[in-house]
Amino acid sequence: MKTKWFKHTLLTVLAVAVAFGSVSAASAASKLNGKIVINGSSALLPLTLQAANEFKKKNPKVKISASAAGSVTGPQSVRKGIADIGACDWDASLDVPGFKAFDGQVANKVAVIPFAAVVNKGVKATNLTTKQLQGIFSGKIKNWKEVGGDDAEIVVVNRAFGSGTRVNFQMKALDGTNFMSKGDNYKEVKSSGDMKTAIETTPNAIGYIDLVYVTDKMRALNINSYAPTEANIISGKYTVWAYGYYMTKGKPTGAVKAFIEYVQSKEFQNGSLKKLKFIPISAMKN
Incomplete structure (x- = not known):
């Protein structure tokens, strides 16, 4: 007891x-x-x-x-x-x-922030190489037909200087290649939210953004045949990311x-x- x-x-x-x-x-x-x-x-x-x-x-x-x-x-x-x-x-x-x-x-x-090249939903491209991205964002490639898309002028949407997304995309997706900075087919936005709106509403547009902002009104592209997924980032196959x-x-x-x-x-x-x-x-x- x-x-x-x-x-x-x-x-x-x-x-x-x-x-x-x-x-x-x-x-x-x-x-x-x-x-x-x-x-x-x-x-x-x-x-x-x-x-x-x-x-x-x-x-x-x-x-x-x-x-x-x-x-x-x-x-x-x-x-x-x-x-x-x-x-x-x-x-x-x-x-x-x-x-x-x-x-x-x-x-x-x-x-860990995954970044993606993104296009308006109407763009047919699904994969771009580093060289193609360099050509597009520098202004040397001007038409989607040059990279397997429709015959339509590419609209480049860029983040303003001071953006961390811009810094990382330039270093890791473009391998340091400079951006174009002017032209009728060039737009510049201040924030990720502005980029989201621009890509959703601008036909033939391409830009870049982190995955949290990607919606069904845009498409995240594969880069060098690899999608911006957690598995591909952890394995090292997809390199456009940052802490x-x-x-x-x-x-x-x-x-x-x-x-x-x-x-x-x-x-x-x-x-x-x-x-x-x-x-x-x-x-x-x-």
Whole structure:
């Protein structure tokens, strides 16, 4: 009897301890407070907004505001002190073509971003080689019939300078070849959302965007016969992708640190992040 009573009492004590620990953890989380301002990459904006919604449910005393005006504005805003986090499609603590490093900033890796060459739904092309993409975006190839499509003038839609998507597409899809910059068949847009609208509504248009923005009103092209899928990216067959970063002034602390850690957590990486067509950072070998 004493043995049974002892076991019952021990189990009760353990249950209370576990319950108390859970309450304490929830209480600790709910005590987190502060304001987080995020600016920068429009490619990362859907991920940031989703993560902010989930994080605020767990931490209702934390206020988060997010906006996007292109990757370069992320670390610029952090440097100016008007943002706590600068979302960027490259590691802005290092020099990259066209941009000097932002000294004193820390790059916190949060996602793998797949980018795709995209065309208006009416375009018949489904696959382009690197050489064909170079010709199109430099303005040397002007008609879809030159690359197996209909006899129609190609409309090139480009992102404005300062876009991380532009930086990555130029380096990885065009192998560094320069973009055309003017002409009757050339358009330039400021954000991923603007690119989405332009491709959807412009006949014979081609542009580039990250997968989260691709809709049934456009087509993501194969590049060198490989589709922009998670499997092809992880295997190294499809190379037009980049890590997304949250840039901070020094190592993050407080609510900012907690938010970044949530985005990097298995819960978010294997949940909402994958649903948004990003790839978890743990999936990549490098």
